[in-house]
Amino acid sequence: MDTSRRKFLTYAGVSVLGLAAMPAVDAWASDTPYVVSSKQLKATRWAMVVDTTKLNSEADFAPLIEACHSIHNVPDIPTKQNIKWIWYDERERVFPDDENPYMAEAFEHKNYLLLCNHCFEPPCVRVCPTKATFKREDGIVMMDFHRCIGCRYCMAGCPYGARSFNFMDPRLHLDAAKENKEFPTRTKGVVEKCNFCYERLADGKLPACVEASKGALIFGDLDDPKSEVRKVLKERYSIRRKPSIGTQPNVYYLI
Amino acid sequence: MLETALKGSSRYWGWLVVLLGVIGVGAGMYLVQWNQGLTITGLSRDVSWGFYIAQFTYMVGVAAAAVMLVLPYYFHHYKAFKNMIILAEFQAIAAVTVCLGFIVVDLGQPQRLMNVLLHPTPNSILFWDMVVLNGYLFLNLVIGWVTLQSERKHVHPPKWVKPLVYTSIVWAVSIHTVTAFLYQGLPGRHYWLTAILAARFLSSAFCSGPAILLLVALLLEKLTDFRAGEEAKRSMAKIITYAMCVNVFFFLLEVFTGFYSNIPGHEHTIKFLFGFEHGNYVAVCMWIAAVLAIGSLALLIPPAWRDNAKVLPVALIALVVATWIDKGLGLLIGGFTPTPFETVTEYAPTVPELLISLAVYGTGALVLTILYKVALTVKKEVS
Numbered sequence: 001m002d003t004s005r006r007k008f009l010t011y012a013g014v015s016v017l018g019l020a021a022m023p024a025v026d027a028w029a030s031d032t033p034y035v036v037s038s039k040q041l042k043a044t045r046w047a048m049v050v051d052t053t054k055l056n057s058e059a060d061f062a063p064l065i066e067a068c069h070s071i072h073n074v075p076d077i078p079t080k081q082n083i084k085w086i087w088y089d090e091r092e093r094v095f096p097d098d099e100n101p102y103m104a105e106a107f108e109h110k111n112y113l114l115l116c117n118h119c120f121e122p123p124c125v126r127v128c129p130t131k132a133t134f135k136r137e138d139g140i141v142m143m144d145f146h147r148c149i150g151c152r153y154c155m156a157g158c159p160y161g162a163r164s165f166n167f168m169d170p171r172l173h174l175d176a177a178k179e180n181k182e183f184p185t186r187t188k189g190v191v192e193k194c195n196f197c198y199e200r201l202a203d204g205k206l207p208a209c210v211e212a213s214k215g216a217l218i219f220g221d222l223d224d225p226k227s228e229v230r231k232v233l234k235e236r237y238s239i240r241r242k243p244s245i246g247t248q249p250n251v252y253y254l255i
Numbered sequence: 256m257l258e259t260a261l262k263g264s265s266r267y268w269g270w271l272v273v274l275l276g277v278i279g280v281g282a283g284m285y286l287v288q289w290n291q292g293l294t295i296t297g298l299s300r301d302v303s304w305g306f307y308i309a310q311f312t313y314m315v316g317v318a319a320a321a322v323m324l325v326l327p328y329y330f331h332h333y334k335a336f337k338n339m340i341i342l343a344e345f346q347a348i349a350a351v352t353v354c355l356g357f358i359v360v361d362l363g364q365p366q367r368l369m370n371v372l373l374h375p376t377p378n379s380i381l382f383w384d385m386v387v388l389n390g391y392l393f394l395n396l397v398i399g400w401v402t403l404q405s406e407r408k409h410v411h412p413p414k415w416v417k418p419l420v421y422t423s424i425v426w427a428v429s430i431h432t433v434t435a436f437l438y439q440g441l442p443g444r445h446y447w448l449t450a451i452l453a454a455r456f457l458s459s460a461f462c463s464g465p466a467i468l469l470l471v472a473l474l475l476e477k478l479t480d481f482r483a484g485e486e487a488k489r490s491m492a493k494i495i496t497y498a499m500c501v502n503v504f505f506f507l508l509e510v511f512t513g514f515y516s517n518i519p520g521h522e523h524t525i526k527f528l529f530g531f532e533h534g535n536y537v538a539v540c541m542w543i544a545a546v547l548a549i550g551s552l553a554l555l556i557p558p559a560w561r562d563n564a565k566v567l568p569v570a571l572i573a574l575v576v577a578t579w580i581d582k583g584l585g586l587l588i589g590g591f592t593p594t595p596f597e598t599v600t601e602y603a604p605t606v607p608e609l610l611i612s613l614a615v616y617g618t619g620a621l622v623l624t625i626l627y628k629v630a631l632t633v634k635k636e637v638s
Binding site for chain 2: 080082083084092096099126129130132147148150151152155159160161164166167168189242246
């Protein structure tokens, strides 16, 4: 065999040198600038206003849900373990505190849009033990699918039932042909929810549901007094879900 | 000292084999869960925590219960607990092992567990629960092992153990308080959002934990030549009785607040749990728990029955079952019912979920058996 102590030491030395050089390579790699599109939409407090007068029948809701769930690869699982980013339900379930046995007929069983509220004081962010869910500087409450350990504490913490857990591999319920390659599919065992289409905002586009809503959804910066959301909130009566628990939702409902 | 666990009767080895069998079956089931995800459980979008987390919660209480013996023994020099104290400490170790096991099997991405340490998040109560549970495990391991080793060598335990013992007393209260804080700080869950939850947790822990310990001690007296001591048993029974009275009282406080205030959010869960709305198996269990709780108190409060060797085990078993249903079933299902939409989604654990749970309990029993074997062998050597 062509081995000797000298050779071994030479190889070992070179290997150690390589390891020593690693941090330098890492540092160089991390210096690669993160490219921000010049088209990026910016805000300090993104908010959505839902004009509930324009969303009534299933036909009104379906395109919004389809727009969101198709681009985000959200599966439709026909069990209690389903994944939902955006959906709708009847008044008594959306606004359960607003109990009223003599509610006007038009509103009694009216459907309302549901999605993550992107709370200003998000309880999910408060409870997450790994910062896998966090609030961005623009107010969007985000999920890091790669850091989430799947403890589901955020689901217990969310007072709005806005979060879904991947009890199984979601790809089992996705049509690979229709998959949007621009957005990652998830693995089993992580939590997910609406992300206010941060990936579209970065590209200068409005959220998919807003784009598909034909004006029923208004999106903008709550901190900007000249924004469309502020204008419409100034003019019309609006409510938020469960205001008494101090989460300060950034989703408003025009009545 | 651990070598003493390697020599035992055929009954001892037989029991270990049974436990390993239970663990084996559950471990196999866990592989299925690892492969397919938590979809094999009865959990859902609405009831996202269930049997695993409930068992974790119950066993944190059992772990904390050691303090009910450690405190009188070390603070008040109550020597009657001399033989029991090591069993209490070792029970705490086994109980924390079970707790950690249930946390791990509940995770969707268990291989990312270390993210809790890599990205420490002090605003999360789960982070603090991890800290206090591991700290408590460490404290009891060191204290139990070192005091037992000293006893074996016929020397006094080293001086540095004392501060650790005092720390462990406060620490025991902290583990269950922090565990209660996991729940009682969540804004949207009516059943949990109550300041008395931590107090309820502690009172339930301080009756159920010593009750399990006393039952195991009674069993050991039957199977081995271990003797807890008559006074120790009587004192423990008294502690258990008082704690159970407080536990039932605290629960009734919840019932009063809910129904007298007439606030739907406060009433809804209790009505559901006891079957007045959407009656299901949980209601049956809760009524059984209520009957057993009252029954156990009826047997424990009169001294003549409490000190009767035939009545006491029955009362203790009733108490353990009652507290287990309250915390190991009612607490979690009640917390998620009603849902944030004020609807009811039913939950029942599946067979795989139960088998995995059994394996986690089996692991705890294995740890307990080995530790108790060591403790009892050393005690025998010394005497």
